[in-house]
Amino acid sequence: MADINPREAYDGSSLTDIEKGDALREKDDIPSNSPTPAGSIADPTSKEIGLNDKNQETESQPQVNISDWNGPNDPDNPQNWPTWIKVYHATVPGLFGFAVTFGSSVYTPATADIEHQFGVSRTAAIVGLTVYVMGLAAGPIFSAPLSEAYGRKVVYITSSPIFMLFTLGAGFSQSFASLMVCRFFAGLTGSPALAVGAGTSADLFVPRQRAVVTSMFLAAPFAGPSLGPVVGGFAAQYKGWRWTQWCMEFVTLAVFIMSLFTKETFKPVVLKQRAKKLGLKLPPGEAAVSAKAMKSSLVKNFFQPLHMLFIEPIVFLLSLYTAFAFAVLFVFFAAFPYVFQRPPYNFTISQYGLTFLGIGFGVLLGALTGVLIDRVIYQKQHQKAVARGEQHAAPEHRLYNMMFGSIGIPVGLFWFAWAAQTGCHWIVLVIAAVPFAWGNICLFTSAALYMVDVYGPRNAGSAIAANGILRYTLGATFPLFTVQMYQRLDTGWATSLLGFLALLMLPIPYVFFKWGPAIRKRSRYPVVM
Known part of the structure; x- marks a missing residue:
C-alpha cells in the first residue's frame, strides 16, 4: 500500500486546529537561549506578572483532543506503541483465528465414530463440519457492527466464552440434532474473533507495513484447518469423538486468557475512553451516534457485500x-x-x-x-x-x-x-x-x-x-x-x-x-x- 504524509499516517487524520495553533506558537516563540526583551510578557520584571503566570500555566497544560489524536506522536495511538506490544496485540487475533478454524477440521476424523454412535450416514456425519462453517460465514454480519460501536476487545472477550459454551454443549450432546445445533452456534459465536482480527491489524500498523502483517495473520486461519485433523485423529482414535471438542476448548481457553491482557485498539473507542478517563465531556448525542452507527453498519455489512459481489x-x-x-x-x-x-x-x-x-x-x-x-x-x-x-x-x-x-x-x-x-x-x-x-x-x-x-x-x-x-x-x-x-x-x-x-x-x-x-x-x- 501507499506511503502517506507523516501527518496523515495515523488513520488519515490531518492537523487539528489545536496542532495548528501549537505550530504557530512554536514559530513565533523566542529561542530559550536568547535574551528576553524587557517588558515582554515573559519578562520577570513585567508588571502583569500574575497574568503572565496564568497564561504560562494554561499553555503548559497538555491539550487533549477528543475527536482525533494529539499529533503524530500521540502515545495513545496504537501505531505508536512499542513494537513488542503491537506484535502481542496482533498475535492474539491470529491465534483466535487459528483456534476457530482448528475447530472446523478437528471434528472430521471423528465422523466414523459419530456415524456409529448416532446411527447416521457418512454424509450426515460430515454435516457437523458444514453447519460449523456456515456459522463462520454468518458471524461477521453481526460482529463487525459490534466492533465499530464498542471496540475490538469487547468482541474478543465476550464472543470467546460463548463459543466455548457451545463447544462444551457439542461435546456433551446426547443426540445428533443437539450436536448439529451446538456446532452451528459454535461457528457463529467463534467467527467474530476471526472477523475482527483484520481490523485490529489495521489499527496497529500503517498501510505500508500491512503486507507482512497480513501474510502472518492469514497463515493462522489456514494453519488451523491443517493441524486440526492431526490432533483430531489422535483424539478420536484413542479417546473418542468427544475429545475433539475438548481439544477445541483447551486451545481457545489459552488464547482467551492471552486476550485479557490486551488493550483497545479501535481509534474512536480509544478516544472516547480517554475523554471519559480525563473527565471531558463528549459531544452531545455521542451515545446515540454509536447506536445509530451500529445500526447503519449492520445494514451495510449485510447488503453491501452482496451488492459488491454481484456488480x-x-x-x-x-x-x-x-x-x-x-x-x-x-x-x-x-x-x-x-x-x-x-x-x-x-x-x-x-x-x-x-x-x-x-x-x-x-x-x-x-x-x-x-x-x-x-x-x-x-x-x-x-x-x-x-x-x-x-x-x-x-x-x-x-x-x-x-x-x-x-x-x-x-x-x-x-x-x-x-x-x-x-x-x-x-x-x-x-x-x-x-x-x-x-x-x-x-x-x-x-x-x-x-x-x-x-x-x-x-x-x-x-x-x-x-x-x-x-x-x-x-x-x-x-x-x-x-x-x-x-x-x-x-x-x-x-x-x-x-x-x-x-x-x-x-x-x-x-x-x-x-x-x-x-x-x-x-x-x-x-x-x-
Whole structure:
C-alpha cells in the first residue's frame, strides 16, 4: 500500500486546529537561549506578572483532543506503541483465528465414530463440519457492527466464552440434532474473533507495513484447518469423538486468557475512553451516534457485500477464485480419509490425520512467500512510485503473489490425483499437498491486499466480507458431495476435475494485472486510481 504524509499516517487524520495553533506558537516563540526583551510578557520584571503566570500555566497544560489524536506522536495511538506490544496485540487475533478454524477440521476424523454412535450416514456425519462453517460465514454480519460501536476487545472477550459454551454443549450432546445445533452456534459465536482480527491489524500498523502483517495473520486461519485433523485423529482414535471438542476448548481457553491482557485498539473507542478517563465531556448525542452507527453498519455489512459481489467484477472473480481454492481444502477433509484409509495404504485415523502436515508446511511456505514478495518486489515498486511523486504503487503490484500461487494449485491437484490413482508411496501424496496449500494462501493473501488497495478503507471491508461469504459457503457445501464424487469418478479423475477447474481460473490474476486500471475505472464504487 501507499506511503502517506507523516501527518496523515495515523488513520488519515490531518492537523487539528489545536496542532495548528501549537505550530504557530512554536514559530513565533523566542529561542530559550536568547535574551528576553524587557517588558515582554515573559519578562520577570513585567508588571502583569500574575497574568503572565496564568497564561504560562494554561499553555503548559497538555491539550487533549477528543475527536482525533494529539499529533503524530500521540502515545495513545496504537501505531505508536512499542513494537513488542503491537506484535502481542496482533498475535492474539491470529491465534483466535487459528483456534476457530482448528475447530472446523478437528471434528472430521471423528465422523466414523459419530456415524456409529448416532446411527447416521457418512454424509450426515460430515454435516457437523458444514453447519460449523456456515456459522463462520454468518458471524461477521453481526460482529463487525459490534466492533465499530464498542471496540475490538469487547468482541474478543465476550464472543470467546460463548463459543466455548457451545463447544462444551457439542461435546456433551446426547443426540445428533443437539450436536448439529451446538456446532452451528459454535461457528457463529467463534467467527467474530476471526472477523475482527483484520481490523485490529489495521489499527496497529500503517498501510505500508500491512503486507507482512497480513501474510502472518492469514497463515493462522489456514494453519488451523491443517493441524486440526492431526490432533483430531489422535483424539478420536484413542479417546473418542468427544475429545475433539475438548481439544477445541483447551486451545481457545489459552488464547482467551492471552486476550485479557490486551488493550483497545479501535481509534474512536480509544478516544472516547480517554475523554471519559480525563473527565471531558463528549459531544452531545455521542451515545446515540454509536447506536445509530451500529445500526447503519449492520445494514451495510449485510447488503453491501452482496451488492459488491454481484456488480463488481474484481470482487466477484477474486472471491470466486479464492472461494474455490478454499473449498478444495475442505474437500480434502473428506477425500484424505477416503484415499488413505483404503488399500493400498490402510491408515488408521491418527495416521491419516498426520498426512495433513503437508498442507501445514505449504501454508508456512505461503506465508513466507508473501513476506518475500513484499520485500523484494512490491516495496521496490512502491519506492519508484514515490520517486515519481505518486502516493502509492498501482494496486496491480499486489498480484505477484497470486500469479505465482495460481500455478501451485493445479500442480498440487494433478500430482495428488495420479499419485493416488497409481498407488504411489504415501509420502508422494503428502508432498503433493504442499504446492496446493502454498498456492492457496498465496492466492488469498494477494486477493485481500489487492481489494484493500483498490477500494480503500471505506469499502474494502465490504469487499473482504463478500469474499468471506462466498468462501465459507463453498467450503461448507463441497465436502457434502466429495465422497460420492470420489466413488463415481475414482480418485484420479475426481481430483483432476478440481485441477481442471483450477486451470480454468488460473488467468484471473493475469487479467487484472494487465487490464486492472481499465476495470477499476468502470467500478460503481470509489476506487484508488
